[in-house]
Amino acid sequence: MDFRNRRLWILIAFFLMVIILGACQAALPTSLPVITVPIDETLTPQAVASVTPTRLPTETQEAALAVLLAPAGSDPMQVELLRSALEGPLTQAGLRWEVRSDLDPFEAGLRLVFALPPDPGIADLASASPQVQFVAVNMPGIQPSANLSLVGGEPRFDQQGFLAGVIAAMLTPDWRVGVVSIADTPEGKAARNGFMNGAIYFCGLCQAYHGPIFDYPLYVEIPSGAGQADWQAAVDTLLSQAVKTVYVFPGAGEPSLLESLGQAGINIISSGAPPQNLSAQWIASIDVDSTASILEHLPDFLAGKGGLDITLPVVVRDVNPELFSPGRQKLVEEIRDQLLSGMIDTGIDPLTGDNR
Secondary structure, three states: OOHHHHHHHHHHHHHHHHHHHHHHHHHOOOOOOOOOOOOOHHHOOOOOOOOOOOOOOOOOOOOOEEEEEOOOOOOHHHHHHHHHHHHHHHHHOOOEEEEEOOOOOOOOOEEEEEEOOOOOOHHHHHHHOOOOEEEEEOOOOOOOEOOEEEEOOOOOHHHHHHHHHHHHHHHOHHHOEEEEEEOOOHHHHHHHHHHHHHHHHHHOOOOOOOOOOOOOOEEEEEOOOOOHHHHHHHHHHHHHOOOOEEEEOOOOOOHHHHHHHHHOOOEEEEOOOOOHHHOOOEEEEEEEOHHHHHHHHHHHHHOOOOOOEEOOOEEEEOOOOOOOOHHHHHHHHHHHHHHHHOOOOOOEOOOOOOEO
16 A cells, blocks of 8 residues: 555544544433432531439438446446447447437437346336347346337346355365355345255255264355344354355355355355455356357347247356366266256245245
């Protein structure tokens, strides 16, 4: 192909391309439609109000109150014993614990009251405050009610005397034992007859093997209200009959009676803490244990259970190990358990003090 023909074909191809591009442009729309989306004004973002959390007010409530009511004339030793024994358990139970000499029964938060003698009018206090539980400790003659319980209302002096008689006979050579008691009261008679029966329970015929020979056990009694001369005469009677161990009924005589027995070389069983100057001759104390009974029933009192009438068990404490060996203590404890369970009977009517 020569140059002129080639040029011709290039021109023809150029024009064909122009025609095709023009046709394509004519087929396209001159402008694209614009789609407008309306904006909802409710979707316009707004500022969110900030909320500051506030703490709800809490009401401060004071702990419930338990009171040891110890009126004027209460035994200081018993007050301190109960105060210290109950402080821990009541505090652990969430109660406040206070000792007071008088009481407002309508005090807010008052829940539990333990009252010691002399009687502060416990029945009236309990009647005035039915929402409070009251516990009368060692108050004979009080009757239980819905919110008033009794602990140790009527001590069993026959059991105390019986156990004292067992111990005296167990520890004394030739059974030379005796009791000093009060003649004209049921309690004094119960203790005296209980001692006699307890000693005989242990020693049987109680016959001395060496002189002087007397019928043991022995007893001396003085009317209530007797004077020092009468009590000294009772001591002289026991000494004249070679008694070596004496049980002194609680409240019999005066401290001088115990001193006279000690000076005469006689070993002593009685109640309460031994006088310091008689500790060497004090065999043991025969008492009742109100503290242990209160602690045992404390869950009932805290739960609002009233109307209980709890008799205190007789216990042996303040033991002199030089006179009362551990082996003999164990034997006496076994007898005590049988006495309290009813397996051993004192043979005494506790109301009159007489032998049955």
